[in-house]
Amino acid sequence: MHSEEQFIERCLKNDTKAHEMLYKRYAPKMYGVCLRFAKNKMEADDILQDGFIKILTNIKSYRNEGSLEGWVRKTIVNTAINFYKKNARYLKDISIEQTEIINYDNEGIIDNLSVKELLNLVQQLPEGYRLIFNLYVIEGYTHKEISKMLKISENTSKSQLSRARKTLQKEVLKQQKSY
Amino acid sequence: MNKQYKNIDELFKDKFKDFELDPPDHIWKNIKENIPNKGNNFLSKGGITAISIIILTVSLFTFLLLTYTPENIQYAEKTAIENNTINKIPINIISDNNINIIDNDSFTIESFLKRHVKNPELSQNQNLFNISSNQINNHYDIDKDDQKNIKSKKANNIKTTKKAQIKQNIYNENYSSVPTDNTDINNTNNIDLALLSLNKNNYNKLSYPSITNSIYGPLNPILQLDNRNSNAFESAISSSSFITKPKFLFGIYFTPEIIFYPSDAVPNKRSLSFEINSIYQNSDYFIQSGLGVSFSNDDGNYTIDYEKYDYIGSYEDVYEITFDSTENGIIPIYHTTTVDVYDSIRHTSLSPTKNKYTYLQIPLFFGYCREFRRMTYSIKAGPSLSILIHEKIPDINYPYKDINVFNIDNKIPSRIKTHWQFLISVGLAYKLTNNVSLAIEPTMRYYMKSAYERSKITTKHPYSIGVRTGFIFNFN
Structure with a gap:
């Protein structure tokens, strides 16, 4: 078993087998990320492909600061952002609802939805909602960071997130009731 | 037992935390074809240019220095x-x-x-x-x-x-x-x-x-x-025996080259040539000719416009309505089922490809050389004819099997069958034995006509820089 350092060294030497190993190691997880950002499977394929081409071409820029997986993930997320960036500037600054997150203190959300069902819900979100929901909720970026990345105002980021949450909550409740 | 979440954020975060799915196989294939081969750093544009300039300068300087004698x-x-x-x-x-x-x-x-x-x-x-x-x-x-x-x-x-x-x-x-x-x-x-x-x-x-x-x-x-x-x-x-006689030499050369298209956005092309030459030398002057093969390739993309039967969304289909009597009156209850909707969606996809070409090369050089101890310095120039003898263009790699393709745009310009170049070269040969010399010849090739069809290429006269290296055999 190769250590991470040896593995990275082989990748830096353009060892084709190491490239393939890197892809096989991280592609399933990154494909999950791509599917969340994408509208459908085809777009996810394109993001994954572009992302890994960037990773394998620019692996020299990985400076061993943080884990390799973190760097790979960041590159994939950036690729996804670039994929939708051209549309992100048209995002509208809509009013932010007072209740951003509805807490289900009494009953809670019961875990009876599969990942596939949740993925479908996310994919059906409008592009802007989906992008910001992913960046904020799943990837953990702040509104300030998102506003810089997408060149939008913080308020736009917040309002888009609020709308995304509201839509998803509605859909989740609907799904739960149908069970 | 089902897990409970406080809010929607927690639910999605937790569910997607370890979400993985195997991507389709064709993705890795496409990635592999699109990763630039950095293994040949020696043949990189900068490397070859630098080596060529250094050798050219040193050779010219030495040549001039040796041939300059006031008396x-x-x-x-x-x-x-x-x-x-x-x-x-x-x-x-x-x-x-x-x-x-x-x-x-x-x-x-x-x-x-x-x-x-x-x-x-x-x-x-x-x-x-x-x-x-x-x-x-x-x-x-x-x-x-x-x-x-x-x-x-x-x-x-x-x-x-x-x-x-x-x-x-x-x-x-x-x-x-x-x-x-x-x-x-x-x-x-x-x-x-x-x-x-x-x-x-x-x-x-x-x-x-x-x-x-x-x-x-x-x-x-x-x-x-x-x-x-x-x-x-x-x-x-x-x-006497020490009067010079015309002599025949034979040379085997290997030449990596970079071809520049200054007026176009196409990346610089690389080519590799192998040549067998015969050299007729009389006094300090010589004529050189022979045959060679040159290998080059074009990396590019096909733009494929196609329609695919895709999932576009869903709707709730009401299959039954029942009515419930309450204190406030009768309330209709709609019984629905989710129906997925598919339709032919138009897509555009880029399919990478690598076309390979083989040329027959026929050079003819006229040159002048001087010997100094074990070294021979030479300068030569002449025309070279390239004839396209083989091309390998792989089949288009379609993104999916069941698609309706209605347009394919080939982004790679076609190559023409024959073209002429003018070559100039400064050579340095080191005598290893009485019969064998090692030769290094920085070469510049000026294309009289572009190797591509002009409709897609603006550069009229591309040029290339290369280093001919090889062995010269003297059987006299």
Whole structure:
């Protein structure tokens, strides 16, 4: 078993087998990320492909600061952002609802939805909602960071997130009731 | 037991935390084809350009430095040192009929001396044979004790301008005795100098009349000793083995090249060539030609417009309505089911491809070369014809099987079948053995016509920089 350092060294030497190993190691997880950002499977394929081409071409820029997986993930997320960036500037600054997150203190959300069902819900979100929901909720970026990345105002980021949450909550409740 | 979440964020975060799915196989295939091959760093654009410039500059500088000699006589002296066979012959043992015996097959110092020294016993005198090239080179200051004599003799030689006197002096010395010490060599300075000029670089230019009228003035009196000697000398020169003959050489070359298209956004192309050349060399000039194959490729994309039957969303289909009676009246209850909707969606996809081309190359060079010790410097130029003999264009890699393709746009420009280039090259060859030399030749190729069809390429005359490396074989 190769250590991470040896593995990275082989990748830096353009060892084709190491490239393939890197892809096989991280592609399933990154494909999950791509599917969340994408509208459908085809777009996810394109993001994954572009992302890994960037990773394998620019692996020299990985400076061993943080884990390799973190760097790979960041590159994939950036690729996804670039994929939708051209549309992100048209995002509208809509009013932010007072209740951003509805807490289900009494009953809670019961875990009876599969990942596939949740993925479908996310994919059906409008592009802007989906992008910001992913960046904020799943990837953990702040509104300030998102506003810089997408060149939008913080308020736009917040309002888009609020709308995304509201839509998803509605859909989740609907799904739960149908069970 | 089902897990409970406080809010929607927690639910999605937790569910997607370890979400993985195997991507389709064709993605890795596409990635592999799109990763630039960085393994050939040696052949990178910057590397080849830098090496070419360095070699070109060094070669040109050395070539100019070596060919620049203010006085040809200096060159004659220098090169004569290398030609030990001729230099070691003390001229003052030449008898009146000696040169006639020089022939093509058996010209050695020993045989020459055995035949022509007047006193055979003295041919055993090692002093006679120990005249080294260094001694000849330094024969104006052979020995401190003799310097005065030398100077006085030199002075005498200069003063005695009359041909008859010179002829008589040297004639007497030549015919009286064989020299037994180094000082006697000084007597041979004049003719020695003349013969020094008969080295491999010059002898082919000389004939008796040119010698007698050449800048090697001091030779004249010797050659004019008498008619018999001069005639004999002329015939010896014309028939001797050290007159150059035209020769045939063979070269095997390997050439990595980078082709530049300055007016286009296309990336610089690389090519590799293998050539077998024959070289006909006469004196310092040569003609070179042969056959070669050159391999190059084009990386590009097909833009595929297609329609695919895709999932576009869903709707809730009401399959039943029931009514419930409540205190407030009757409430309709809608029973629905989710129906997925599919339709033909138009997509555009890029499909990477790599086209490979093989050319037959027929170069014809005219050049000039000079030798210096084990090195040969050359400059050559000429046309080269490239004929496309094979092309391998892979099938289009469609993103999915069941799709309706309605347009394919090939982004790679087509190549034309034949095109001419003009090449100029500066070469450096190092003699490894008597028969084999290692050659390095930075080459610049100017395309008389682009290798691509002009409809998609703006550059009219691309150019390339490469380094021809190979071996030259001399079977003469």
